[in-house]
Amino acid sequence: MNAQNAVEARNTVKAFGQGDAQVRALNDVSVEIRKGEFFTLLGPSGCGKTTLLRLIAGFEMPTSGTILLDGQDITYLPPNKRPVNTVFQSYALFPHLTVAQNIAFGLQMLDKPAAEVKSTTEKMLALVKLEAMAGRKTSQLSGGQQQRVALARALAPQPKVLLLDEPLSALDLKLRKEMQIELKRLQTETGITFVFVTHDQEEALTMSDRIGVMSAGKLQQVGTAKDIYTRPVNRFVASFIGETNFLTATTEAGGARLATGDLIEVAGTTPGQRVTVAFRPEQVRLVTAGEAGAIPATITNLVYFGTDTHCHVALNDGTEVVARLQNPSTGDAGLAIGQTLALRFAPGAAQVVED
Amino acid sequence: MSQAEQAQVSRSVRNAWYLSTPALLILLVGAVGPLMIVLVYSFLLPGKYGNVEWGFSLDGWRGILFTKDIFDDTLVLADAHLTIFWRSIKLSLLTTVFTFLVGFPTAWFIATRTPKSRPIWLFLITIPFWTNLLIRTYAINEVIRTEGLLNTILMKLGLITTPLQIIYTDVAVFIGMVYVYLPLMVLPLFAAIDRFDMRLLEAGYDLYASRLQVLRRIILPIVKPGLIAGSILVFVPSLGAYVTPRVLGGGKQMMIGNFIELQFGQGRNWPLGAALSMLLLIVVTIALLVYVRYANREDANV
Structure with missing residues (x-):
């Protein structure tokens, strides 16, 4: 185990269904994600990238293999016991709570003192530039604003790793470009390890420190954007990127x-x-x-x-x-x-x- | 807005009124009218053989809480009436709470089935509505009465030696009402849970909430409109229940509904019956207003 790794997946297999109908969403995937890096899992839909993310989040358990967080085995730990937070593709904001209440939720569940919940929530609101919206219900926000609430909510408990499941796919092109820059800024400012899932190769190339290209339940290649673009290992990687x-x-x-x-x-x-x-x-x-x-x-x-x-x-x-x-x-x-x-x-x- | 647009809007408003005229007429004749008659009757004198005599009196209203002493005509507090009111409120509240406790998991179960099998489960919930309430209530009677199914089985199994006295008790009425009103709780809860975005559960767990916290802080506040609707649909008819306490409570375990009926029948005191009916209406209205307001205010405080 390398102490530099925030997350490590070892020989993870995730199979759905039984017998002949069994589908392997992940087929013996091993990957090491370093502390503080912006790591992107890139691949077409159905390649297993979201499944891998859900294994790290704890929403699914692997059929076999191990997931390590900071060197500790978390394979069978329930999601509420993992210092990992997720930004969901659908945002999954709580509709009955205000923006500030959404952001405070994780901190409250961790039983943080009220003063700390308040100050951290305010800090997060400032970080995503939504101070003016603190008292609004999330349904009153635009898509881009909801996206930022989802980010602030997931960052507030200061997770060891932030998981992002295609968070930009619902935004229009212009907003997507803005959020790409915003995400990169947040990652640099907070220093938190980001694991970002996307099918958009341009998004992956512009934001990531390293990219893991996935296809058919397998990790095809891991490397920097330049590595992958200039030295693709196989036909799939070469054709999927660029x-x-x-x-x-x-x-x-x-x-x-x-x-x-x-x-x-x-x-x-x-x-x-x-x-x-x-x-x-x-x-x-x-x-x-x-x-x-x-x-x-x-x-x-x-x-x-x-x-x-x-x-x-x-x-x-x-x-x-x-x-x-x-x-x-x-x-x-x-x-x-x-x-x-x-x-x-x-x-x-x-x-x-x-x- | 142009003139043509304005004309179109006023035409569609007019059409809407035309379309709702039959319903409004039925409401006027069938609900408002009789209600007015009941209100007027509550201020009249009881006739000797039922009916009313025309003459203003507050005796009907006074009779809700007091009875005239047979010997000296002084007014004394009517304990028997209070017992009936208390039983009605207690049983209705218990029924509401219990149908929720049972109905919520049921509704959750149905709402989380595959879209293909969901209609079958909903269909099963509605099956009891196919049979007359009276017959269903007698069926319950058959189950819980002293020589009924339940006691026979328990005694055959050797679990009890003497039959359980359930029939003609508050417990019997309670069982009957839970059975009768359960679908009315399940259906609005199902509608609310069906709209609930299950992805919020993962968001909750992801943000360190335990299962209980997810239930309390996320699921319940979001499905609350269904809970409110279900509670109203169960509580209001429970309070005025007539058939169930009559069949399962015997003559003695009366609820307000039976008590009102008594005034129009054997009691021959129509003004008292009318006053009791109005009281029930007023209590229910106030209870609903308070409940809905309280539920909404709580919502703002979460």
């Missing part, structure tokens, strides 16, 4: 040969294997047709995105590749559908990923 081109190739000395006969430079491969080569659209450079070592292609579509253009090209065997080109500040890139040209990659861009 946009990626995949090409099937056969390895040989010095690179991987595509079905078209062209050779792509990739490092660290054993020759003679069928592999998937992945590269990002922004790592593709378009050069004039016929340039030595470049892969010939034809433009099939151009999609304008303001700052850049997505250029869809077809290789000689019909395989489609997307290249992202920054638009020139003046004039035109001079591309047209049907134009023939050639592709080149930034050095080290293409890499072999597991399927």
Whole structure:
């Protein structure tokens, strides 16, 4: 056990149902979440990320495996005995209580003295900038305000770990961006470990210290945003985070040969294997047709995105590749559908990923 | 607001009145009218063979608490009446509390079933309404009477040697009323629990509340409208119950309802019966006002 870990899951399995109908929401997941970090569990819906969060919160017990909090086994501790608080996707604010009463609830249940409950509640109201709303019922607040009450309520008892279950998914885009910054600020100010669950890769990339990518009940990769974006371990991670081109190739000395006969430079491969080569659209450079070592292609579509253009090209065997080109500040890139040209990659861009 | 809009609004208001006219007429003829007659009767003189004689008198109202001594015509406090009032209030309160204690878990159980099986459970709750109240009450009588089902089984099992005297006691009336009014508590509680967001339970546990605290601080305050509605639906008819105390309480364990009936029957004192009816109405109204206000104020203090 590493003393730096706030939460640790060891070989956790969570199965629902019986016999043939049994579904493993978590299939042997082990993860270490460090003290004071903003850790994000990222994955599509049904990947098991919320189940893992609920195991840490104590709402579910694992079928097998262990959950540790600060080095102590809390696997079978009920949720009201765990120094962990949750911000729920639905917020789950108490409708019969005011904003201040909602925030004070956890402190009251912990039997804190009235003076401390009052001062902490006021501090929390200030932290989320809702002092003016203290006496309101939560139903009178906007979505963003409710979100902040939920945060303040969960932070008030000063949990060792704050769990956030897709808390921003109900907000509109602009508010979501604001809350992302707000959340990051709160995490830095309080120093509390945040475990954040989301299916939004952009949210994960911009907020997290480290990200755990999940799929089909398994943890696929854990690392910093940069690690995961630049060095995805497998096809799932590469395709789920950012946009990626995949090409099937056969390895040989010095690179991987595509079905078209062209050779792509990739490092660290054993020759003679069928592999998937992945590269990002922004790592593709378009050069004039016929340039030595470049892969010939034809433009099939151009999609304008303001700052850049997505250029869809077809290789000689019909395989489609997307290249992202920054638009020139003046004039035109001079591309047209049907134009023939050639592709080149930034050095080290293409890499072999597991399927 | 434009003129056309205004015209549309006033038209829809007018239509609403037209639509509610039949109901309002029925209320006027069926409720307000008779009530006025009862009110007037309470200030008249009793007729010799029932009915009333036209002549103003407060004897009806005075008779609620006092009786005339047969020998010297002095007014003495009517203990028997007070016993009846006290029994009515006591049994009605007990019935309300007990139907809640039993009805709440029942309503919770139904509300937490799968949406598919929920109608079946609700349907089971409503089955007793299919049979006449009188018949159901006699069925209870059959169960608890001295040679009834309960005593027979208990004696066969050797648990008791002499039959339990339940029938014709307050306990019998209480059992009967709980049985009769339980669905009236369960249904509004179910409606309230059904709307209750179960995710709040997890929020409560997450914020260190024990199971009891979750019940007391989260569930009960939120389902309170259902509790208030259920209590009113049980308490009000309990207070005026007639059939149940008549069949299960025998002639002796009277409640206000039976006492009123007595005045219009054997007692031949219609003004007293009318005054008692008005009193019941007034007591219930005041009790409800106080209860609802108290319940709401408590809500603001939590």
